[in-house]
Amino acid sequence: MRVLVLWADDTSPNLGVRALAEGTAGLVRSVWPDAVVEFQNYGSRTAPARVGSPRVLLDDWVTRRHGLRGWARSFDLVVDTRSGDSFAEIYGLDRLVAMSALGEFVHRSGVPLVLGPQTIGPFRTRRGELIARRSMRTAAQVMTRDGSSADCAEELGRRVDVRTTDVVFALPTPPRTGGRDVVLNVSGLLWNGSPHVDPRAYRAVVRELYAGLQARDRRVTLLAHVLDGPSPDNDIAAVRAFAAEVGGDVEVVVPGSLAEVRGVVAGADLVLGSRMHACLNALSVGTPAIPLSYSRKFEPLLADLGWTAQVDLRSSATPAQDALALLDRAPALAPQVCDLRARAAAMLEPAAAALRALR
Incomplete structure (x- = not known):
């Protein structure tokens, strides 16, 4: 079982993004203990070309020059974390477009894509809402980590498959040592x-x-x-x-x-x-x-x-x-x-x- 985790990685300077990566891997391995998990994020990549650019994705879909379709199809499952809170417009429409374009590419490549436990919304523009609707419609499963996100998804026409919580709770727990206040x-x-x-x-x-x-x-x-x-x-x-x-x-x-x-x-x-x-x-x-x-x-x-x-x-x-x-x-x-x-x-x-x- 080969699983790709999108928009999180275990070397990110943001330790919250590392928690998303390793927690998602932990969730995956609770189901498939021997799964091979790879991460794909901004600045950290296993892909043969830049996946954060919709233009590159479109070019590869037409020309196949970068080998991205073969790379996507090398995985049995893709879990899209959206960095936990980027399935929204709070960081700008460009980020939403770029992340959604890769999800669309994976879907069209015939690989099941799950929107992992994350925040959904808010969406402030008509274009943002349309992109969100499409992303959720093509996902094999949609998971949220809170009730407001579940409500937002349903308002956009997709009842979530799972209302869960943050994957940080899938991480191993270190011993409580004391020493700091x-x-x-x-x-x-x-x-x-x-x-x-x-x-x-x-x-x-x-x-x-x-x-x-x-x-x-x-x-x-x-x-x-x-x-x-x-x-x-x-x-x-x-x-x-x-x-x-x-x-x-x-x-x-x-x-x-x-x-x-x-x-x-x-x-x-x-x-x-x-x-x-x-x-x-x-x-x-x-x-x-x-x-x-x-x-x-x-x-x-x-x-x-x-x-x-x-x-x-x-x-x-x-x-x-x-x-x-x-x-x-x-x-x-x-x-x-x-x-x-x-x-x-x-x-x-x-x-x-x-x-x-x-x-």
């Missing part, structure tokens, strides 16, 4: 400016959070969850800039692998994070986490898991104070993590069963 993940995406949250407001929230933690005599570790790479969207510069600003002996952790970051959060008492997978990594290993959310992908997924300890940076008038209030009742959150993990395991079972039904 509060791990604070600072997002370079939000620190430097994005369409989601005003960077000045975000920086003010981080500063207020840190001051509140110090006032509570909590030991803080600053964590980068997106590492250096071709994209300016990384956490390292933001984390180091903030560490220099606050001074002292604050610990800064720049992990070298997904396993390392999971070990770091497994050794913490609590995680405060602006990267969703920094928080999901924590919850999946048994550590309470308070997400500082900035898009629709956070709340519905966590709500389906029964986790309400989160703060929306877009709507909260006092996000730092709200997060600190949740932190103050962290002892009550710890038992809830066990329930969440059990719920997540149960929610992944239908996804595995759906894959099994394909063969």
Whole structure:
């Protein structure tokens, strides 16, 4: 069994994308233990030509000069992750078009394609909606990781085959070692400016959070969850800039692998994070986490898991104070993590069963 996982890989600078890759591989191998899994993402490729270009895909379909059709047909199944949250227009229409074009190419090559557990929507334009409808109509299966995505898919004419949860819960769990108190993940995406949250407001929230933690005599570790790479969207510069600003002996952790970051959060008492997978990594290993959310992908997924300890940076008038209030009742959150993990395991079972039904 040869399986291709699209738009995630195990070497990405974004450790959330690595979690998607390795979690999807884990889900696949729960069905086919001996499956050979390959990854195809931007900047990481097994394909003989650039698959992120609709023009290249069209040229190859007509001329066959690149060998992409033969490459696609070398797989028994393709699982399209869309980087977890890119089956939407939040990153622009061009990204949606490019990813959907590859899915269409796989479909026309006669290879079953599954839209793996992910966020679906929002779509803001008529063209975006039409592309989404086509992508879901040609998929052998459509899986979502939250109820709002399932509703969005149904509004566009496709009832999802599986409503599940994030594949991070398919990863092995490291031992809980202890040794750290509060791990604070600072997002370079939000620190430097994005369409989601005003960077000045975000920086003010981080500063207020840190001051509140110090006032509570909590030991803080600053964590980068997106590492250096071709994209300016990384956490390292933001984390180091903030560490220099606050001074002292604050610990800064720049992990070298997904396993390392999971070990770091497994050794913490609590995680405060602006990267969703920094928080999901924590919850999946048994550590309470308070997400500082900035898009629709956070709340519905966590709500389906029964986790309400989160703060929306877009709507909260006092996000730092709200997060600190949740932190103050962290002892009550710890038992809830066990329930969440059990719920997540149960929610992944239908996804595995759906894959099994394909063969």
